[in-house]
Amino acid sequence: MVLQSEDRYQTAVKLHHPGPHRGIIGWIGIANIHKADDNGQMLYENVTMPISQLGAISTAFQRVRVNLAKILLVQDRAEKQKYSEQIKELSAEITKNVEMAEKAFTGSEEKGLLKDFSDSRTVFRPLIGRIADLSMAGRDAEALAVYNGDATQAAMIEQAAVNKLVDFKVKQAAATAEQNTAMANAAIRSTLILAVVGIILQSVSASSSPASSPLPYRRQCAPPSW
Numbered sequence: 001m002v003l004q005s006e007d008r009y010q011t012a013v014k015l016h017h018p019g020p021h022r023g024i025i026g027w028i029g030i031a032n033i034h035k036a037d038d039n040g041q042m043l044y045e046n047v048t049m050p051i052s053q054l055g056a057i058s059t060a061f062q063r064v065r066v067n068l069a070k071i072l073l074v075q076d077r078a079e080k081q082k083y084s085e086q087i088k089e090l091s092a093e094i095t096k097n098v099e100m101a102e103k104a105f106t107g108s109e110e111k112g113l114l115k116d117f118s119d120s121r122t123v124f125r126p127l128i129g130r131i132a133d134l135s136m137a138g139r140d141a142e143a144l145a146v147y148n149g150d151a152t153q154a155a156m157i158e159q160a161a162v163n164k165l166v167d168f169k170v171k172q173a174a175a176t177a178e179q180n181t182a183m184a185n186a187a188i189r190s191t192l193i194l195a196v197v198g199i200i201l202q203s204v205s206a207s208s209s210p211a212s213s214p215l216p217y218r219r220q221c222a223p224p225s226w
Helices: 002-016 019-073 077-104 108-136 140-207
Strands: none
Touching: 019 077, 019 108, 019 140, 077 108, 108 140
């Protein structure tokens, strides 16, 4: 009776022991989780954040153009000075966001687009200062001529450069998200396949074990009474 109990215990141990294949499945699952986390972090740092910074750049640039127009519209010199100072603050904000976005730009194409934008700023910014100076000196007609001529053309080129950067990053975000989804689906499939293989191996191991075969019934006889 004791031997039969030991055989059954050994069978239970073999059936319920995790086995090396379960450890492998667990390791692969954890590795896939870490990989998905890394991909998500890369998407945030290299795509999502730069898009946010480019959006801030575009918004600040539009405010620069509005304030530049206000300089020409108002008559009070103090008001003109106020809008001129706001333009300087917005320009500094643009520069800060460009420097932040530049850290995440690693490809040659996006670096080239960012350079085009920076080059366009070197044309438009001096024109802004010239318009402000002319207007505050009471030479509004000359300021308006610059505004409608070279300044408008330079502003359109700068705006186009910003739009190209935003479009590039939006497309990159879509492609990266699609790639991450494909990788996640592949990881799920591989984990499921390994899990099924592990179940099959466990079943084969259990069925081939001698201890798992039915044991003959051993009748326990009472000792003879004398």
